[in-house]
Amino acid sequence: MNSILIVDDDHAICRTLEIHFGSIGHQVAIRHSVEEGLEWLNHNSADVLVLDIRMAGLSGLEGLPMFKALQADLRIIMITAYHDMATTIEAMQNGADEYIHKPLDLDEIDAAVASALKYRQQQNSDGIEVPQATVFGKYDLVGSSAAMRTVFKTIGRVADTSASVLITGESGTGKEVVARAIHNASSRRDQSFVAINCAALVENLLESEMFGHKRGAFTGAVKDQLGKFELADKGTLFLDEVGELSPGIQAKLLRVLQDREYIPLGAENVRYTDARIIAATNADLNLAMQEGRFREDLFYRLQIVNLHLPPLRERSGDLVELVQNLMTRSNREMGRSVNRISVEAMACLNSYHWPGNIRELQNLLTKAVALCNGEVLTADLLPEHLTRDVPPHEGAIGRFSDPHSTKNLSLQEIERHHVEQVLESTGWHKGQTCDILGVSRPRLQRMISNYGIQEPE
Structure with a gap:
């Protein structure tokens, strides 16, 4: 029998969920504040926590890491009558598994609980440890549709990792805005966010723009120039229109992604970078790979995480x-x-x-x-x-x-x-x-x- 702890100051919602989950065989505990929930969990264990965000005393967001500290494998579903992107991201970063709006749809919360239980079982059996992010930044994304809530959740989950992200979607859907949101939500937010349009420059100038050059490396190189990879070191490098890269630049970018090293034009010594790579494209890279215009190995290096933006x-x-x-x-x-x-x-x-x-x-x-x-x-x-x-x-x-x-x-x-x-x-x-x-x-x-x-x- 699975154990569900419900922490919400709305007595009617608690009673509804208690009857519902009890009728399908779950063991249910009800508490009406974060403090009461923490006290209960200090002496018991639960498989799933259904946690309201806004309550008297400690809020659900404030209590979320405290519940996790008491029971690391606890799966947490946040519920709220309020919705905004920043709260969604903060909840997901602090360890929430799902974020559901009131009034509650029982089918939706049933699916969330089932998913949380399945994930918990897999986590316990495989010994997977999920790192918990604790930072929170400023964003400029708008939307409360199902498609955009999925985008916000993904940002919250991947922002504080080093995984490269490929953002896809039609032109004008806000790919750079999403890239900046990922950067601002990460521990790199105090470092540089550097953007480069891969379609705006010819190959030799783009290579210099990316990797930098030494004086005299080519005609017109009258002084040393730092490349974007060096400027973005320890921060984030955003490669817009990455599908427009030439084969030569693709090969050099692949080396950076694999080995974190590059050589500026005209230089002899290898340099290293800790820039987090976020790329974006409105092109069909699968078709480009089939036609031999885009390297398959580079595609999979860029698309550790794929984040697709829906058209308006x-x-x-x-x-x-x-x-x-x-x-x-x-x-x-x-x-x-x-x-x-x-x-x-x-x-x-x-x-x-x-x-x-x-x-x-x-x-x-x-x-x-x-x-x-x-x-x-x-x-x-x-x-x-x-x-x-x-x-x-x-x-x-x-x-x-x-x-x-x-x-x-x-x-x-x-x-x-x-x-x-x-x-x-x-x-x-x-x-x-x-x-x-x-x-x-x-x-x-x-x-x-x-x-x-x-x-x-």
């Missing part, structure tokens, strides 16, 4: 949050106070397919904020190709009972209307609604509750 069209549930974040940033950079967006403008944004992804959205909003003379961003400030194909009464958010209304709503009001309309269009089928919105079932339930949306009788 697959993150429709994140669009309101992204718009809000990017508008706030544009306001700050340009000294503006554009704090609202019209229904028509938001409908246009929702109806667009975003081939340029977040970069396109950011550039578009920056321009619109710059051109806006008031506090409301209106549809006339958007490019024509976004507005010409969207009738006033159409679009994912524009279908209100009065389609020609000129009332300007807050982003939260727009999201509420959007959720209501999708629920109505699916006949309140929550699975279909989640697919259309691009959100998890718990998040949909949370939006229904927070916005007070009532299902028709």
